[in-house]
Structure formats: structure tokens, C-alpha cells
Amino acid sequence: MKINIVESNLERIVIVGGGFAGLMLAKKLAKANYQIVLLDKNNYHQFQPLFYQVAMAGLEPSSIAFPLRKFFQGNRNVFIRVTEVTAIEPENKRLQTPLGIVNYDHLVIATGADTNFFGNAALAAKALPMKSVSEALYLRNRILDDYEKTLSITDMEERQGYIDIVIVGGGPTGVEIAGSLAEMRKYILPKDYPEMNCEEIEIILIQSGDQLLKGMSDEAAKKALEFLQKLDVKVILNNRVTSYDGEIVTMKDGTTIRSRKVIWAAGIHGAIFKGFPADAIGPGNRLKIDHNCRVLGLENVYALGDVALMSGDEKFPEGHPQVAQVAMQMGKYLADAFIRKQKGKPVGTFAYRDLGSMATIGRNKAVVDLPWFSFQGFFAWLVWLFVHLFQLLGVRNKVMVFINWLWNYITYDQSLRLMIRPHVPPKEEKSE
Known part of the structure; x- marks a missing residue:
């Protein structure tokens, strides 16, 4: 057919x-x-x-x-x-x-x-990827749902497993997630969850190489590390995750971390x-x-x-x-x-024109590598905002994203913390 x-x-x-x-x-x-x-x-x-x-x-x-x-x-x-x-x-x-x-x-x-989970079936089954809108929504639900559960957990070690978050992969995605989570921990969660001691929340970024943002300049990598450390993100270099069972993260050197949420940004x-x-x-x-x-x-x-x-x-x-x-x-x-x-005209070959690369690390901080120079900080963050806003399709999307970013910048507060779960129809009971 x-x-x-x-x-x-x-x-x-x-x-x-x-x-x-x-x-x-x-x-x-x-x-x-x-x-x-x-x-x-x-x-x-x-x-x-x-x-x-x-x-x-x-x-x-x-x-x-x-x-x-x-x-x-x-x-x-x-x-x-x-x-x-x-x-x-x-x-x-x-x-x-x-x-x-x-x-x-x-x-x-x-x-x-x-x-890419590099053939590790356990990681593929338990870690949280983020390659689609639906996966991003699922991750948002998991984070918010676990923090809701935390309020009713009295055992300190169990509670720590719910609130700590591990990010695997120190590329732009991993760095941006870590920075955003650190900002949320500092500005948002204390207002939403006043009963929770948000200083107990650990955000851990694990990178197998010796620096973050592989492919960007050494200057950008060092500055990204500095920005994350100022946001109290724990960055682990030269180590990699070998297994994860949904509760315990095990690394190559034998070190373990307890966390119910492992965000996988380590490869494609x-x-x-x-x-x-x-x-x-x-x-x-x-x-x-x-x-x-x-x-x-x-x-x-x-x-x-x-x-x-x-x-x-x-x-x-x-x-x-x-x-x-x-x-x-x-x-x-x-x-x-x-x-x-x-039209019968000759066709040339493809030649890539490198326009540069960039990553944002929380509020007001970004790193930008252009072909002729690199820069970091607030101006880099403004450039990051402009480039991403410009690339979005649709006037409505550009306006909505700009309004959201402006509101978040002024108030230090996002307004979209909703747990949206898919509806699952009830199973029909079999008649005897």
C-alpha cells in the first residue's frame, strides 16, 4: 500500500x-x-x-x-x-x-x-534523556514530583536521594542544565518549598574529560567551570558513570552517589x-x-x-x-x-562556515566563542539571548519567549511549574 x-x-x-x-x-x-x-x-x-x-x-x-x-x-x-x-x-x-x-x-x-548510552542497557532504562519536547516535559514532571514527595519524607538519606540531581555530560546541554538548576535552587525553590532546606540540594555535573565544553576554547571551558562553581554546582572531571539502578550512580573509580534523577547529556x-x-x-x-x-x-x-x-x-x-x-x-x-x-548550472561542494559556539550558565552568564575572539559574562549572555530568539520560528514564539525571559529576569521567578501528566484510561474490570 x-x-x-x-x-x-x-x-x-x-x-x-x-x-x-x-x-x-x-x-x-x-x-x-x-x-x-x-x-x-x-x-x-x-x-x-x-x-x-x-x-x-x-x-x-x-x-x-x-x-x-x-x-x-x-x-x-x-x-x-x-x-x-x-x-x-x-x-x-x-x-x-x-x-x-x-x-x-x-x-x-x-x-x-x-x-547515545554507549550500549549500557541499565543507563538507557533508568537515566533521563532530553532529545525532545516530551522528554523535557517528563524531566520537569520528575523534578517537581520528587520535590513534592520530599516534604513528606522524614528519613534524611532517603530524602537526599529525592532532592539531589546528577547530570552526566559537560557539553553545552549539561552545562546549561546545571546552571539553570542552580538558579532554580537559589531563587525559586526556597519560595515554593519554604519547609525544605534548599541548601541540602546537591547538583552534580560529571564529565569524563578533563574540561567542560569540549570543542570550545580553553578560556570558555575555564570560565564555564568558574561560573558553575560560583553557583555551588559540584563538578566532577576525569570520571564517568558506569552504572545506574535508579537509586545509586556508580562511577569508574568506584565512587557512588545516591540520586533518583540522572539527566543524561553525555552523547548522541x-x-x-x-x-x-x-x-x-x-x-x-x-x-x-x-x-x-x-x-x-x-x-x-x-x-x-x-x-x-x-x-x-x-x-x-x-x-x-x-x-x-x-x-x-x-x-x-x-x-x-x-x-x-x-537549471543546468554547475554545483559546487559544501563548505561549512563556522559562526562560533556558545553556552549559557545561569542568569547573566554565558560563554561565546566567535571565529575571531572569545568573550564571557553578561554581554555574552545578551548575545546568547539574541541569537536564540532570532532563530526561533514564528512571531508568536519570539514574543512569548522574550516576555518569559524578561519576566524571569525582573522577578527571579518562572511561572510554569506545572506537573502535566498524560491521562491513562482506567482498565476495564473483567466480568467473571
């Missing part, structure tokens, strides 16, 4: 994934002479850099999500289907999905990345599906691509963003960093390549 999509004499480009790369590509091709089919398991685009603010009750989910159909209103050659791709059949130029078969003339894989790997030849899959479960973003060994199949691994670049011998800027630039490049190819 085929998915019901209008047949056309236009070449069909199927894009799998509505993240930064897939959305940029579809946006640039929306008015081109192609039929565009966008497949995604959600009906919205998610702004991943701000997931942690949803988890920390700083933003509502709708502020960082944008409906895909709203984005393409009026574009008659763009078709959106909400489904997952389960397999590719490159020999037949088609995809398998739960809704049916999707044929393609050109296929673009922009599925992004999943949380490409989110690919069945059907790709083994020699097309590289380290990190990423698809190997050439300098035109074509998957090696496959005809008319491309990969963009986090799921793509372009080798042979002197500046990035292990592939480009898995960040939004790479994804958007790849999407823009490939759209231009499709348009130029259709």
Missing part, C-alpha cells in the same frame, strides 16, 4: 525529518519546481537548544515548537505526512512507513540524532533506520557522505545535519560538529544544489 500523495510530473524529493536541516531544505525548495514530501514523526518543528528551559519550567513547550503545516501554508507542492520511516529500499527507490510505501526520485535523510548518535548498506554507516551511527552531501554508495540519496558524516575536510577530520548551524547550512546548500541542477 502506498501513502496517498498526489501524483505529479515533477521530480519528488522526500525529506525525512523536520529538524533544522530538513526544514531549511523544504523551506528553500517550497517554491521550486519540485514536489516536496516532508516526513516526520511529529507535526511540529522543535527548537532543540531550548529543551532544557522547558525541563526547568522556564518556557512552555509551545514556545519552542512550531506547526509544520502552518509553515508551509499556501505551498501546494509541499506535502507533509506524520509518520516514522522504518526502512529504505534503495534498489526500489522507496521508503517503508507504518502508513505505507513512499516512492522518491531524490531522498534526503535529516533525522538528526538520538541519545545518528538516528538512522534499516536498509542502509554497512559500508555507508560510519562512526557514531552517522551516514557517510561526500562533499555534495550524497550518501556514499547510494544513488540520489543525501544526508544532512547530525546524521551526516562528511570526511576529508581538513578543518573537521572527524566530521562536522553536530550543531544547528551545520544542519541549516547543509540544508541551504542542498536546496541551492537542487535548483542549480534543474
Whole structure:
């Protein structure tokens, strides 16, 4: 059975994934002479850099999500289907999905990345990832729910397990979560939970390497560590988590920490599906691509963003960093390549322009690395705010996020601390 999509004499480009790369590509091709089919398991685009603010009750989910159909209103050659791709059949130029078969003339894989637990099943079962809006909401519920339970627990050791939080991974996500939690502990929780001694709450960040923010400058890494330590975050370097049973975190050196919440921000790997030849899959479960973003060994199949691994670049011998800027630039490049190819014009190769990297560490503090210089502190924080606000889709989202940030800055108080649980229908009792 085929998915019901209008047949056309236009070449069909199927894009799998509505993240930064897939959305940029579809946006640039929306008015081109192609039929565009966008497949995604959600009906919205998610702004991943701000997931942690949803988890920390700083933003509502709708502020960082944008409906895909709203984005393409009026574009008659763009078709959106909400489904997952389960397999590719490159020999037949088609995809398998739960809704049916999707044929393609050109296929673009922009599925992004999943949380990488490095094969540790226990960690995968018990740790809390944050790669989607729903996972961010779940984390928010867990944090608030555990603090509610804490008020009724008299045993000090048991209570400590509920209130302490461990974050694994010292990249931008881990650092931003740690800083946000420290701010919440200092300014929010004492007002919400006056019965709780918030000074007992420990926030622990574990990084396997010898510095935070790998890939950023040494200056940024040192300043991030300094900012976190001033916020009383316990930072553990040169150690890694080896197991977690839901109660006890065990590290490589044998040290243990009691915590019911382990936030996993330690790594990602490409989110690919069945059907790709083994020699097309590289380290990190990423698809190997050439300098035109074509998957090696496959005809008319491309990969963009986090799921793509372009080798042979002197500046990035292990592939480009898995960040939004790479994804958007790849999407823009490939759209231009499709348009130029259709017009019979020559197509160049992809070249990544590094615009810099940044991370925020709580209120008024951030680190920014630009290609020509680095800076930290309040001005860096303002730059971080502006860049992320600018990249958000939709005027409403920009306005809502700006208002939330302004309110939080003035009052030191978020207003979104709601525990929103999914409704579970009651089980029907079996009649005897």
C-alpha cells in the first residue's frame, strides 16, 4: 500500500525529518519546481537548544515548537505526512512507513540524532534523556514530583536521594542544565518549598574529560567551570558513570552517589533506520557522505545535519560538529544544489562556515566563542539571548519567549511549574 500523495510530473524529493536541516531544505525548495514530501514523526518543528528551559519550567513547550503545516501554508507542492520511516529500499527507490510505501526520485535523510548510552542497557532504562519536547516535559514532571514527595519524607538519606540531581555530560546541554538548576535552587525553590532546606540540594555535573565544553576554547571551558562553581554546582572531571539502578550512580573509580534523577547529556548518535548498506554507516551511527552531501554508495540519496558524516575536510577530520548551524547550512546548500541542477548550472561542494559556539550558565552568564575572539559574562549572555530568539520560528514564539525571559529576569521567578501528566484510561474490570 502506498501513502496517498498526489501524483505529479515533477521530480519528488522526500525529506525525512523536520529538524533544522530538513526544514531549511523544504523551506528553500517550497517554491521550486519540485514536489516536496516532508516526513516526520511529529507535526511540529522543535527548537532543540531550548529543551532544557522547558525541563526547568522556564518556557512552555509551545514556545519552542512550531506547526509544520502552518509553515508551509499556501505551498501546494509541499506535502507533509506524520509518520516514522522504518526502512529504505534503495534498489526500489522507496521508503517503508507504518502508513505505507513512499516512492522518491531524490531522498534526503535529516533525522538528526538520538541519545547515545554507549550500549549500557541499565543507563538507557533508568537515566533521563532530553532529545525532545516530551522528554523535557517528563524531566520537569520528575523534578517537581520528587520535590513534592520530599516534604513528606522524614528519613534524611532517603530524602537526599529525592532532592539531589546528577547530570552526566559537560557539553553545552549539561552545562546549561546545571546552571539553570542552580538558579532554580537559589531563587525559586526556597519560595515554593519554604519547609525544605534548599541548601541540602546537591547538583552534580560529571564529565569524563578533563574540561567542560569540549570543542570550545580553553578560556570558555575555564570560565564555564568558574561560573558553575560560583553557583555551588559540584563538578566532577576525569570520571564517568558506569552504572545506574535508579537509586545509586556508580562511577569508574568506584565512587557512588545516591540520586533518583540522572539527566543524561553525555552523547548522541545518528538516528538512522534499516536498509542502509554497512559500508555507508560510519562512526557514531552517522551516514557517510561526500562533499555534495550524497550518501556514499547510494544513488540520489543525501544526508544532512547530525546524521551526516562528511570526511576529508581538513578543518573537521572527524566530521562536522553536530550543531544547528551545520544542519541549516547543509540544508541551504542542498536546496541551492537542487535548483542549480534543474537549471543546468554547475554545483559546487559544501563548505561549512563556522559562526562560533556558545553556552549559557545561569542568569547573566554565558560563554561565546566567535571565529575571531572569545568573550564571557553578561554581554555574552545578551548575545546568547539574541541569537536564540532570532532563530526561533514564528512571531508568536519570539514574543512569548522574550516576555518569559524578561519576566524571569525582573522577578527571579518562572511561572510554569506545572506537573502535566498524560491521562491513562482506567482498565476495564473483567466480568467473571
